[in-house]
Amino acid sequence: MHTQSQPHAQLHARPRARRWAPRLTALLTASAACLATWTGAALAHGSVIDPASRVYGCWQRWGNDFQNPAMAQQDPMCWQAWQAEPNAMWNWNGLYRNGLGGNFQAGIPNGQLCSGGHAESGRYNAMDAVGAWKTTTIRNSFTVKLQDQASHGADYFLVYVTKPGFDPTRQALTWNDLQLLTRTGRYAPSQSYSINASTSGRSGRAVVFTIWQASHMDQAYFICSDVVFS
Numbered sequence: 001m002h003t004q005s006q007p008h009a010q011l012h013a014r015p016r017a018r019r020w021a022p023r024l025t026a027l028l029t030a031s032a033a034c035l036a037t038w039t040g041a042a043l044a045h046g047s048v049i050d051p052a053s054r055v056y057g058c059w060q061r062w063g064n065d066f067q068n069p070a071m072a073q074q075d076p077m078c079w080q081a082w083q084a085e086p087n088a089m090w091n092w093n094g095l096y097r098n099g100l101g102g103n104f105q106a107g108i109p110n111g112q113l114c115s116g117g118h119a120e121s122g123r124y125n126a127m128d129a130v131g132a133w134k135t136t137t138i139r140n141s142f143t144v145k146l147q148d149q150a151s152h153g154a155d156y157f158l159v160y161v162t163k164p165g166f167d168p169t170r171q172a173l174t175w176n177d178l179q180l181l182t183r184t185g186r187y188a189p190s191q192s193y194s195i196n197a198s199t200s201g202r203s204g205r206a207v208v209f210t211i212w213q214a215s216h217m218d219q220a221y222f223i224c225s226d227v228v229f230s
Contacts, residue, residue, distance in 0.1 A: 168226060
């Protein structure tokens with residue numbers, strides 16, 4: 001009797017293992033996400049959170065639901081970014097380049113401004129994708145709010161906006177598309193900074209491009225925020 005019952009038990013064990021497989025996969029995926037989040041926090045730097053940078057906005061909207069297929073229709077630019085490199089979103093605060101010495105146009109080619117010239121071995125390349133990124137509505141006078149989790153401080157900030165007529169849904173961003181709104185002085189180390197900027201007579205879609213030259217070393221951040229002027 002014992003020799004016959006053993007194969008019978010094995011036949012029932014296999015479907016049970018198959019039923020557990022999706023749960024195990026989901027558990028491993030969640031664990032990987034938590035690890036990636038912890039890694040991002042350990043390497044904390046910063047980004048513009050208002051108007052939200054492309055990478056921060058994608059993390060903010062979908063970080064807790066990044067496997068939801070509805071993102072493809074509801075937020076297609078973030079969808080392509082999550083598919084290209086999820087670690088870019090978990091590390092939304094790490095889009096920077098070292099050692100440029102302020103010579104940004106030489107170090108960042110046209111069409112690669114939003115990825116910092118393919119920073120971090122191309123981790124953020126999807127930020128350069130042309131399309132209808134989600135926008136933040138702002139006025140002609142607005143404030144750029146930057147979160148600095150590591151309290152690096154700033155030698156200065158440069159805040160640009162794209163010139164009238166530039167269409168980020170159809171054109172890759174180049175240096176010639178930008179006009180400088182403000183260059184600040186130094187900021188003491190803190191976890192948040194506010195930079196006032198203003199333009200005039202603007203309406204419709206644009207890109208606010210912020211460069212943050214950190215103070216702790218020669219480290220520069222390149223941040224694209226999609227906006228609509230009200």
